[in-house]
Amino acid sequence: MGILVETSLNVTMNTLSNQFGVSVGTVQWITTAYLLLVTIMMAAMAFIMRRFKFRSIFIFSAAAFIVGSIVCAIADSFWILLIGRMIQAIATGLATPLMFQIINVKIPRQHVGTYNGVASMLTSLSPALGPTYGGILNTLMNWRWIFWVVLPLSVIVLIMGMINIDIPVQHKRGEKLSFDSIGMVWLSLVLIGFVWTFNEAGLAGWTSAAFWISLVISILLLLSYAWYNSKSSKEVLDFSLLKKKSVFLHLINYFVLAFVNIGISWLLPMVAEVNLHQTPMVAGLLVLPGALIGAIISPSTGAIMDKKGAFLPLMIGNICLLASVVLFFFLNDVMTSMILLILFVILRVGVAFSFGNVMGAASQQVVPEKRGDINSLFNMMQQYAGAMGTVILASVISSLELHGGSTFSQVRQGSKIDYVILSVLALVALITVIINKSTRNHMTKNN
Numbered sequence: 001m002g003i004l005v006e007t008s009l010n011v012t013m014n015t016l017s018n019q020f021g022v023s024v025g026t027v028q029w030i031t032t033a034y035l036l037l038v039t040i041m042m043a044a045m046a047f048i049m050r051r052f053k054f055r056s057i058f059i060f061s062a063a064a065f066i067v068g069s070i071v072c073a074i075a076d077s078f079w080i081l082l083i084g085r086m087i088q089a090i091a092t093g094l095a096t097p098l099m100f101q102i103i104n105v106k107i108p109r110q111h112v113g114t115y116n117g118v119a120s121m122l123t124s125l126s127p128a129l130g131p132t133y134g135g136i137l138n139t140l141m142n143w144r145w146i147f148w149v150v151l152p153l154s155v156i157v158l159i160m161g162m163i164n165i166d167i168p169v170q171h172k173r174g175e176k177l178s179f180d181s182i183g184m185v186w187l188s189l190v191l192i193g194f195v196w197t198f199n200e201a202g203l204a205g206w207t208s209a210a211f212w213i214s215l216v217i218s219i220l221l222l223l224s225y226a227w228y229n230s231k232s233s234k235e236v237l238d239f240s241l242l243k244k245k246s247v248f249l250h251l252i253n254y255f256v257l258a259f260v261n262i263g264i265s266w267l268l269p270m271v272a273e274v275n276l277h278q279t280p281m282v283a284g285l286l287v288l289p290g291a292l293i294g295a296i297i298s299p300s301t302g303a304i305m306d307k308k309g310a311f312l313p314l315m316i317g318n319i320c321l322l323a324s325v326v327l328f329f330f331l332n333d334v335m336t337s338m339i340l341l342i343l344f345v346i347l348r349v350g351v352a353f354s355f356g357n358v359m360g361a362a363s364q365q366v367v368p369e370k371r372g373d374i375n376s377l378f379n380m381m382q383q384y385a386g387a388m389g390t391v392i393l394a395s396v397i398s399s400l401e402l403h404g405g406s407t408f409s410q411v412r413q414g415s416k417i418d419y420v421i422l423s424v425l426a427l428v429a430l431i432t433v434i435i436n437k438s439t440r441n442h443m444t445k446n447n
Helices: 002-020 029-051 054-074 078-106 109-140 145-164 181-204 209-231 239-243 245-274 280-286 288-308 311-330 337-363 368-401 407-446
Strands: none
Touching: 002 029, 002 078, 002 109, 002 145, 002 245, 002 280, 029 054, 029 078, 029 181, 029 368, 054 078, 054 145, 078 109, 078 368, 109 145, 109 245, 109 280, 109 288, 109 337, 181 209, 181 368, 239 245, 239 368, 245 280, 245 311, 245 337, 245 368, 245 407, 280 288, 280 337, 288 311, 288 337, 311 337, 311 407, 337 368, 368 407
């Protein structure tokens, strides 16, 4: 539910802008800021899962989601709505890695792929389903029902979790745990810095001083954090895992999948509304078939990995991803509702074959004690990729407003540039799969 509501407001941007009297550029922060805070919470989850019982974490996250949903539903200003979204983000940032870690702890290794497929079905389906869910409720009732509907379900889930989740603290007895609060703040500034940078590109233009100054500052923050992390005896996340080539390549693939999946879930409803002249409800329904088909096949793609290994489903998935975004580019000028629907189905098939299997494959590259760190790292990067995907694709279109012209032409031209960005990233993701396979073959031959 947390991931569902993160994109459900994408089809209500104009409604919220008019109701609260703020610009669309400001309104998009209810998605971008949400994703950012989820990212920051996930960065801390490797420590939290070692420090607290899973049941306690779940109860806190479910209670926070309930409170956040109520605040959003009754919000009488944009800033109250944003506060409610931040409370919800805390809940989602805790609950998502917890789900994957319960799988790692409770499920036998030979079935992890299948169960990760089910979990990834939820985390990848929800952003795609969000615009459909939000569009229907916004059209038939109003946007507040996005939060009222999930409220009773949240209470039921809280009760079920209190009864069923009973997993002890995951750290070894006598192990000293210390949280790197300085590193956490520093990492948060790095994450916020890059999102803010690309938001500036949309507001002031890609050649503006504001964008380039912000970019330089963000890069310096990143470099300084890397230096600090290498010297500190404490850690927020175990970034040393990325020294393992296969884990690093899998993380790049995972980042691209999330960037494309969440970013295009923001872009396509806008294309449908502005360029195809559809209502918010129809715009949301156009992505529903792809969301459902991807959800249906996700568990079976995990079973393929359990039987055949990761390479086959990852190749199928990344080829479908690349083919879909390339076709979006070439068919942009003749786009129809049916073409959009079909291409999104292809894209979602690609995500279904790849998403859960990438993290599952990475987890198999490390010792069991480090799978919690892999879990937190990958889930953090998923949400951050979503934030970056949303803000970069939005900034491309927003920057065109600085040059004037109709909204129709801005969205058509901007979406074409966005498809180029997505195509390049999808090609990079496919290359990482091929390199990983080549590296494993080389290691096998040497052994």
